[in-house]
Amino acid sequence: ILRRRFSRENSSKLAKTNPLIHKNNEFDLYKGSVGVEFEHVSSQEQDWLYSRYEELMLQPLSPSQKLNTFRLLQMADSFESFCQKKFSTYKRYSGEGTESLVPALYSIFQTYKTESDSWVVLNIAHRGKLAVLVSLMGYPMRNLFYKIKGNSLMPPELNKDYYYFVDDISTHIAVTHMRSELKPLRVSMLHNPSHLEVGGAVSMGKTRSKQDGGFKAMNVSVHGDASLGGQGVVYELAQMSHLPDFQVGGSLHLVANNQLGFTTPENLGRSTPYCTDVFKIIGAPVVHVNAMCPEEAVKMCQLAVEYRNKFNKDFAVDLVGYRKYGHNEVDEPGITNPKMYQIIREMEGCTQSYARKLKEEGILSEKVYQKTKSQLEEALNTEFSNANFENLEKDQKGWLKIDSFREQWRSMSPLHSNQVIQTGREINHLKSIAEASVKVPSNLKVHPILQKGHISNRLKNLEKNLVDWSTAEAMAVGSLLEEGFNVRICGEDSIRGTFTHRNAGFFCQETEEVYFPLKQLGNFSVVNSLLSELGVLGFEYGYSLDNPKNLVMWEAQFGDFSNMGQGIMDQFISSGESKWLRQSGMVLLLPHGQEGMGPDHSSARIERALEAVNDFEAQQVNLEVVNNVVPANYFHLLRRQMLRDFRRPLVVATPKSGLRHKLAISQIEELGPGTSFKPAILNTLGSGSKKLLVCSGKVYLEILNSNKDLSVLLLEQLAPFPKDYLSELLGSKNFEEVVWVQEEPQGQGAMNFVVPLLSKFFGKEVQVISKPPLSAASEGNKCDFDNHMKDLHEKISKSLGN
Ligand SMILES: Cc1ncc(C[n+]2csc(CCOP(=O)(O)OP(=O)(O)O)c2C)c(N)n1
Structure with missing residues (x-):
């Protein structure tokens, strides 16, 4: 299934002198399930990278690390299989085929853990996210099942008088979690929209704010291979990585690489050899790991965090696996990728193959394997039957663990008000x-x-x-x-x-x-x-x-x-x-x-x-x-x-x-003291006019400049439409006609929004004076621009009877 060979034939300078490596086959270190790309990294960093890489590759994980890795895989695997049975038509974007993402992320958290308060800010898209939520992020399974069944996570009392909180799909959920064994590290997994890769910008900004606030914080982004290769925002973020006002001391990038984007194979999805090549422009080390090898995934994530902590730069770990189902679970992938899926259908899952390996090594017994499997199934069944509102996990407010208005946000109110507040100063x-x-x-x-x-x-x-x-x-x-x-x-x-x-x-x-x-x-x-x-x-x-x-x-x-x-x-x-x-x-x-x-x-x-x-x-x-x-x-x-x-x-x-x-x-x-924002300003020049001109922006200044007798209402705040303020401002004043004047072309600017509201407010039809409709925002030459502006002002003058 691995179309590319990630071998590196020339081993490091250190490998030649390192006695540990001489005992083993140094060549194999660069030829197996990991491929490294360090050659574009600065030479001083390269020495460190090769040497640390070799140490990690030669050092086996301890039995407890292996068992922990296995447990995480088994949990993710049981969850995915359970969902496949219970919600067979639900699009959960299963991570099966790249499930080593779960122990890989754990390895990142564990390596980053520090004594002081620290944060990982995590942006992850749809692929495998649900398994990460329940396996790593402490997200209550019953709450997730409740959501998958089609319910809302929004507090009903907030939508009582007025429907505002629309909620979102399950793969966009956010949660902040502190695992007891990793205290005081908190992981903040952010909400993500379906729009791929843009979430990486948000997590980077949030990380920077945490750092500016005095916390230790690390930004971790999980990418899909196609979106990583295709979305321009990734390049923009890479370019930020060394800029003083944007840098976050290095971001970690983890790719859940299933070698497909929806139905598009990678040879049609990008021009570069690897989806991670964008990171080379900033000299970030890249390792490609066979996702069927969870131990190597764990080790490479350790390397990534250590490197990031030492050099304050980005590092990318590309987990090269496959996608067990179609883009989602109701898609048939064989329609577009028949040969690939012939191979995939024959494949043993990562959890099963790793279980076999651990059994061969005598670390996991068949009995323990079966026991934990049935315990997980039982827990999933219990959670499923408790997925009703009464039994869900809730926070102190009685909300469904949506982590809003906590800590620094505690003093904020979920409900808005349009009440005027005095903002003046001495x-x-x-x-x-x-x-x-x-x-x-x-x-x-x-x-x-x-x-x-x-x-x-x-x-x-x-x-x-x-x-x-x-x-x-x-x-x-x-x-x-x-x-x-x-x-x-x-x-x-x-x-x-x-x-x-x-x-x-x-x-x-x-x-x-x-x-x-x-x-x-x-x-x-x-x-x-x-x-x-x-x-x-x-x-x-x-x-x-x-x-x-x-x-x-x-x-x-x-x-x-x-x-x-x-x-x-x-x-x-x-x-x-x-x-x-x-x-x-x-x-x-x-x-x-x-x-x-x-x-x-x-x-x-x-x-x-x-x-x-x-x-x-x-x-x-x-x-x-x-x-x-x-x-x-x-x-x-x-x-x-x-x-x-x-x-x-x-x-x-x-x-x-x-x-x-x-x-x-x-x-x-x-x-000064006692003053506040004025959503609108009424200006009467000369003897005023029975026709009220209503406008917004620069045209107001032009109208004031050029007309002697008029009544003009400047709307500074368009939304929310300040109707209460206007009622007070206009009092019992009565205007025979109301005209909306805008400098923007017809159909652009505020007219489509504001004219119906003005009509309703004044109880009469509102005329419009604007530039003629244009396909663009303005004219491309000075003559046409001047003519249109002249026409506009003539129309205003004429309408005032001048
Ligand atoms: C910006 C954007 N464009 C298009 C889509 C529609 N879309 C959803 S998933 C997907 C394929 C993503 O492939 P990849 O990044 O490799 O992730 P995978 O789903 O394979 O894990 C596409 C095109 C999207 N979600 N976001």
């Missing part, structure tokens, strides 16, 4: 934060453009009690840092900011050293990320998941590029809480605005964020969407994100030209 204090945000050591030579523009402008504005968008951000971040929150802003070029507006770090013009003034106030990191959206967004989401005190802001270079991370948006950010009861206070900053910069530098695609909103008006809304031009509001938004007792992801369409627009400025009083 004004002089805010001024001092803003000053501190541009204060650099006297020996740091700041670029003259920044000295003259950014620094002096900020200080001059402060004297006049004015706050622009970047200063509002600095004040929000600085105040949150002082209040004990951790702030991480990450994106391509976020230190400076795409529009040279943030300048959270000052680069000395002589030494190139960078100084971050806000770091003086607390745990602040502002990170220029690698040029990736999917991997980085996943990483940042994972970072936000770990701790409700983390304010994580991911910034797209332009909002347009955020769709490269759409899988993280859909599978995690907008639906994670509802599927898994895990909150995230993640903030997405997406520069947005029609400014003639072409089809791909114009839109955060607000319509897509709004499409992902579960309910427009209810309190328990999955996502907040804000189109922000008012600096004071940005300040309150960020503070609100942390100061309330629940976490909800936030998408902010952020300004571009609005960063420096003369009307996009707030009075500092708007940030």
